[in-house]
Amino acid sequence: MNQTNVSASTSVSLTDSKFSHPPAISMIWLARSFFSAVTLVCVIAASGLPLSAVAQESVTGQPAAQNPATGDSSSASSNPESTETDSTGKAKQSSPEADLSPVAPASETDAPTPPTVPGLPAVPGISTVPGILPAAGVQDAGATSEMTPEEYREELLKDPEYVAELDKRAAAYKKSRANLVKAVADQRATFVRYLNHDVRTPAARQLFFEQRDDVQQRLDEHYDTALALTMMGEYNEDAITFLVTMIQHRFENSIYDIATLQGATFLMDNNSQLEYVWKAAARSAMTTGQFDTARKIYKVLTKPEVLGDKEFNETDGALSFFLDEHEKQFNEEMEIRKQEQQATDNKLPRVNLKTTQGDVEVELYINQAPSAVSHFIKLVESGFYDGLDFLVVIQDMLALTGDPNGDGLGNSGQYLKDEHQREGVRHGLRGSLLMAKIPEDESGNFFPDSASSQFTILLLPLVSASEKQTVFGRVTKGMNAISRLRRVDPSKKKEKGEIVQPPDSIIEATVLWRPETLPEPIYVDPKETRQR
Incomplete structure (x- = not known):
C-alpha cells in the first residue's frame, strides 16, 4: 500500500x-x-x-x-x-x-x-528503532522544553x-x-x-x-x-x-x-x-x-x-468536498436517534444477520420506510436471505447482498415504491442499510421504484444516498464483521491465473423483534414506472 x-x-x-x-x-x-x-x-x-x-x-x-x-x-x-x-x-x-x-x-x-514505523520521530538519547514515541499528554506545567526525554521520564x-x-x-x-x-x-x-x-x-x-x-x-x-x-x-x-x-x-x-x-x-x-x-x-x-x-x-x-x-x-x-453536508446529515440523524431513544413507545424492529464473518444486528426504520421494512422482514421470515452471498464488497464504499441469482440481476419478484421522497427520511451514514435499485447508466442514477430484495450496507457515509435510495435501517452491532467481508469488485480486471476466493455470505437471517402487525408493503410494476 x-x-x-x-x-x-x-x-x-x-x-x-x-x-x-x-x-x-x-x-x-x-x-x-x-x-x-x-x-x-x-x-x-x-x-x-x-x-x-x-x-x-x-x-x-x-x-x-x-x-x-x-x-x-x-x-x-x-x-x-x-x-x-x-x-x-x-x-x-x-x-x-x-x-x-x-x-x-x-x-x-x-x-x-x-513492521517498522517510518515517519515517527527519533528521540535523542533513546533507542533509534522506529516506533519510539515521546511522552504524550502527561507533561506537567513545571517541565521545561530543554528537558531531555530521559530526564523527563526520570521526573515522571x-x-x-x-x-x-x-x-x-x-x-x-x-x-x-x-x-x-x-x-x-x-x-x-x-x-x-x-x-x-x-x-x-x-x-x-x-x-x-x-x-x-x-x-x-x-x-x-x-x-x-x-x-x-x-x-x-x-x-x-x-x-x-x-x-x-x-x-x-x-x-x-x-x-x-x-x-x-x-x-x-x-x-x-x-x-x-x-x-x-x-x-x-x-x-x-x-x-x-x-x-x-x-x-x-x-x-x-x-x-x-x-x-x-x-x-x-x-x-x-x-x-x-461534501464535509459540510456530511455534518448536517450526521447531526440530523443524531437528533432523530435521540428522539427515538426518548420515546418509550417507539420500539424499532431488529434483525440479526449471521454471516461468515460474525453476527451483525440491524435496526429497521419502520417509521420512515414502513414499506421497505415490512417487505424486508417478510423476506427474512421466509428464509429468503439464508445462504446468499455478499456479491459486491467495494473497499471504503459498500457491501451488497440479497441476490438469489448471484449475478446482480436477481430479485424477489416484487418491486417496492420508493420512499426516499418521504418527509423525515434517514441519511446514509456508515452502517446504513439502503434498498438497492436498478442503475440506469454509469452516472449513478437509478430506475425509480426498482428496489426488490438486494440491499447495501455502507462502509463510509454517502451524501447522495437519501436522495436516490430508501435508507431503511442501520447496523447497531457487528459493523466490524461487515468491514471484514472479503472484497469483491466486479469492475476490477482479474489477472490470468488469479485464484478467486469465495465471497462471504449470510448464513442465516433472523427477526429478533417486530411489531405484531406490519404495514402493508407498497408494490409497483417497474415497467409502468419507466414508461412515465
Whole structure:
C-alpha cells in the first residue's frame, strides 16, 4: 500500500479539537469464515510472536500475507493438502508454548522482521528503532522544553501515582497479549483437527465460528491496552508497533470507528507522518461526528506540498468536498436517534444477520420506510436471505447482498415504491442499510421504484444516498464483521491465473423483534414506472 509520508512541516495539533484521547461441513465455509491474513500475521509478528506457515493458514485460511514492512511473503499455501504433516500424514499440532514463543533476534533466524514505523520521530538519547514515541499528554506545567526525554521520564517515575497507573496499564497489556496468544492457538487447534478429519461435526463448525469471534475480540482488547500503555509515554516498542500495525489493518479493512480515531490521532500528535494514519483519522472522524478534526486533517492533506504531483484520492476527495453536508446529515440523524431513544413507545424492529464473518444486528426504520421494512422482514421470515452471498464488497464504499441469482440481476419478484421522497427520511451514514435499485447508466442514477430484495450496507457515509435510495435501517452491532467481508469488485480486471476466493455470505437471517402487525408493503410494476 502507499505509505507516502506527510511532511513534518505540515503537522497539525488536534489537542484543541472537540476530540480528546481517553485513557484508554465443507471447506467452503472455512474459506469464507477466515478473516484477512493481514490481521493475525501482522499483529502477531508485531507483538514478537512468530507464526509458522501452518499457523498462518490455520488462522487465516489464506496464503501468508506480505509483511507490511519488508514486502516479503511466506511460501505457505492455502491448500490443506500442502499443510506441514508428521510421519503419519496428519497435520502437526504443536503446543502454544512451542509455536508462539518469543521470536529470536533477526540475526539468528530467517523470519521477517516486524513492521517498522517510518515517519515517527527519533528521540535523542533513546533507542533509534522506529516506533519510539515521546511522552504524550502527561507533561506537567513545571517541565521545561530543554528537558531531555530521559530526564523527563526520570521526573515522571518520581510520581507514585504515575508509576501506579503505568504498572496497571503494563499489566493489562501483558494480560491482553496472553489472551490473544491463547485465542489464536485455540482457533488453530480446531482448524488442525478439521484438516486431520478428527472432528467434522456441526458442533465443531460452531466452535470454530465462536473462536473466530473470540480472536477478533482479543485483537480489539489488545489494541486498546496497547494504546493505553503508549499514551502514558511508555517506550514499549512491542506495543507501539502493534498499535501502528493495527491502524494500518483498520485502514485497509475500512474499520473507521472511535477506536481507530483514538489511535490514529494519538500517533499524529506524536508526529507520525504516515499517510494511512492521517487518512484513517480523517475518515474515522467523519463517521463519528468529529468534523472539526476532519477539517484540520484534510486541510493539511490537500496542501500542494503534501499532494505534490498526485491528485487527492476519490474517497477522501468526496468526503472533504461534501464535509459540510456530511455534518448536517450526521447531526440530523443524531437528533432523530435521540428522539427515538426518548420515546418509550417507539420500539424499532431488529434483525440479526449471521454471516461468515460474525453476527451483525440491524435496526429497521419502520417509521420512515414502513414499506421497505415490512417487505424486508417478510423476506427474512421466509428464509429468503439464508445462504446468499455478499456479491459486491467495494473497499471504503459498500457491501451488497440479497441476490438469489448471484449475478446482480436477481430479485424477489416484487418491486417496492420508493420512499426516499418521504418527509423525515434517514441519511446514509456508515452502517446504513439502503434498498438497492436498478442503475440506469454509469452516472449513478437509478430506475425509480426498482428496489426488490438486494440491499447495501455502507462502509463510509454517502451524501447522495437519501436522495436516490430508501435508507431503511442501520447496523447497531457487528459493523466490524461487515468491514471484514472479503472484497469483491466486479469492475476490477482479474489477472490470468488469479485464484478467486469465495465471497462471504449470510448464513442465516433472523427477526429478533417486530411489531405484531406490519404495514402493508407498497408494490409497483417497474415497467409502468419507466414508461412515465
